[in-house]
Amino acid sequence: MTASSAPTAPAAASAADDPRRQLLLHWLAARPAGLALRADTLRPASADASFRRYFRVDAEGSGDATLIVMDAPPDKEDVERFCRIAQGLRDGGLSAPRVLALDRERGLVLLSDLGGTTYLDALLQARRQDRPARCDELMRDALQALVRLQGLRLELPSYDRERLQAEMDLFPQWYVQRHLQAELTPVERQGLRRVMDALLDNVLAQPVVPVHRDFHSRNLMVLQPGQECGNPGVLDFQDAVLGPVSYDLVSLLRDAYIEWPEQQQIDWAVRYWEIARAAGLAVDRDFGAFYRDFEWMGLQRQLKVLGIFARLNHRDGKAQYLQDLPLVLRYARGVASRYAEFAPLLRLLDRLHGVQHRDGYTF
Numbered sequence: 001m002t003a004s005s006a007p008t009a010p011a012a013a014s015a016a017d018d019p020r021r022q023l024l025l026h027w028l029a030a031r032p033a034g035l036a037l038r039a040d041t042l043r044p045a046s047a048d049a050s051f052r053r054y055f056r057v058d059a060e061g062s063g064d065a066t067l068i069v070m071d072a073p074p075d076k077e078d079v080e081r082f083c084r085i086a087q088g089l090r091d092g093g094l095s096a097p098r099v100l101a102l103d104r105e106r107g108l109v110l111l112s113d114l115g116g117t118t119y120l121d122a123l124l125q126a127r128r129q130d131r132p133a134r135c136d137e138l139m140r141d142a143l144q145a146l147v148r149l150q151g152l153r154l155e156l157p158s159y160d161r162e163r164l165q166a167e168m169d170l171f172p173q174w175y176v177q178r179h180l181q182a183e184l185t186p187v188e189r190q191g192l193r194r195v196m197d198a199l200l201d202n203v204l205a206q207p208v209v210p211v212h213r214d215f216h217s218r219n220l221m222v223l224q225p226g227q228e229c230g231n232p233g234v235l236d237f238q239d240a241v242l243g244p245v246s247y248d249l250v251s252l253l254r255d256a257y258i259e260w261p262e263q264q265q266i267d268w269a270v271r272y273w274e275i276a277r278a279a280g281l282a283v284d285r286d287f288g289a290f291y292r293d294f295e296w297m298g299l300q301r302q303l304k305v306l307g308i309f310a311r312l313n314h315r316d317g318k319a320q321y322l323q324d325l326p327l328v329l330r331y332a333r334g335v336a337s338r339y340a341e342f343a344p345l346l347r348l349l350d351r352l353h354g355v356q357h358r359d360g361y362t363f
Contacts, residue, residue: 020053020071027108028057028069032101035110036060037067045116051076056113066113068097074107082238083109085154089237092152094145095221095228096237114233115224120217120257139252141231142220143272146248147279149234150209159211159243161200168196168300170307179310180352188351191344196303198341202296206244207282213239215248216255245276245283246290250298254331256305256324262334269294295335299342302332329353 021042028039038058045056045068053071072079079102089096101110119138126134172192176182184192212219214236221233249272253265260268273290276283284290305328309321333349336342350356 020073023106024055024069024071024108027103027106032103032108032110035067035100042069045113056116064112067100068111068113070109070111072107072109074105077107078238079104079107079109085156085237085240086111088152088154089149089234093148093229095223095230095233097233097235114221114228114235117222118218119220119222119232120255122222123217123258138222138231139268140271142215142252143268143275145232145234146215146252146272147275147281149212149215149248150245150276150281151279152210154210154240154242156210156240156242158208159241159247161204163241164200164203164300165196167304167307168199170311171303173307174310174314175306176352178314182352184348188344188348192348195342195345199296199300202293203244203247203300206246206293206297208242209245209281211241211243211247212237212251213241213243213247215251217252217258244293244297245281246294246297247301250294250301254298254302256309256328259327259330266291295338299332299335299345302328302335306332 025039025042028037028042031037036059038060041058042055043057045054051073055069055071056066057069059065059067070079070082072082083099083102086096086099090098095114097114098112099109100112102108119142122138123135126132126138172184172189176184212234215234219234219236220231221235223231223233227233249269253260253268269291270287273283273287277285284293306325309325309328312318312321329349333346336346336349
């Protein structure tokens with residue numbers, strides 16, 4: 001689900017302890033694409049919530065000082081899909097990695113290096129330094145790139161009702177039952193079903209565009225001046241689909257890893273809406289209606305993310321994602337408290353977290 005910067009020290013595990021790494025070292029030694037790569041410099045480049053791993057390696061005489069190697073076990077990941085989408089993004093003027101070499105049978109890909117500074121790194125630094133203009137600059141670049149992405153013609157699977165429902169089902173299964181060790185009452189189960197049905201009806205009625213699915217600060221890279229097509233570098237796009245126009249905007253503005261004041265979210269949402277309309281995207285002509293769709297789309301995503309982060313901890317042993325649950329929960333509660341349709345969800349969240357329930361809907 002995410003890619004993030006990681007230390008650049010050599011990996012501690014030896015090749016003998018890691019058969020996939022040994023396979024990767026042999027591949028690099030064979031000079032893929034005729035490139036001279038210093039296999040002894042191989043080190044982790046990012047952490048990922050999937051089965052993929054990324055390594056950085058020094059190169060000699062290739063025009064790039066460093067390159068990225070993606071290790072994607074072929075029984076769990078589709079490297080051809082990754083490469084196809086990467087090329088489609090690059091053809092559309094986005095800064096996606098160049099695919100330099102591919103071993104599809106072993107699930108190994110050699111990529112250009114978009115650097116080690118994520119948007120999250122840069123945005124947090126800018127906030128610490130009290131540089132709001134820098135945050136605004138980066139986010140406006142991301143909004144421009146998002147509109148460009150949404151205008152592309154890419155052959156992608158549909159983000160259909162079944163897939164959207166399966167994502168939300170992670171919430172009761174992994175967050176409620178496994179993480180909180182709680183059981184839904186029959187009334188709560190029926191109420192949650194009504195909420196989910198309302199969300200699905202809304203998001204499936206939205207205009208359909210290419211959707212990255214994780215267009216957020218850990219998957220966007222800060223590039224050097226003149227590098228590629230400019231900010232942001234775009235990573236982790238292999239799960240792209242055709243789906244609701246507001247999905248990626250929610251990922252960006254209601255990021256699970258960095259929180260923005262609601263007024264700032266609205267300001268950037270307005271700027272996106274203006275750019276999208278100017279580009280001919282089929283966003284609602286009324287911003288109020290568009291923002292309502294944005295909020296409802298966000299709630300679908302937040303229910304999914306609560307389930308995914310709980311699953312990453314309990315199934316995959318990645319406890320670091322638990323620290324991000326409170327922010328996602330705040331997003332979900334905020335939307336649930338503003339719309340009467342989501343009263344059953346708000347009551348459920350109140351009960352699960354010991355909050356005294358008080359009605360007070362905005363819409």
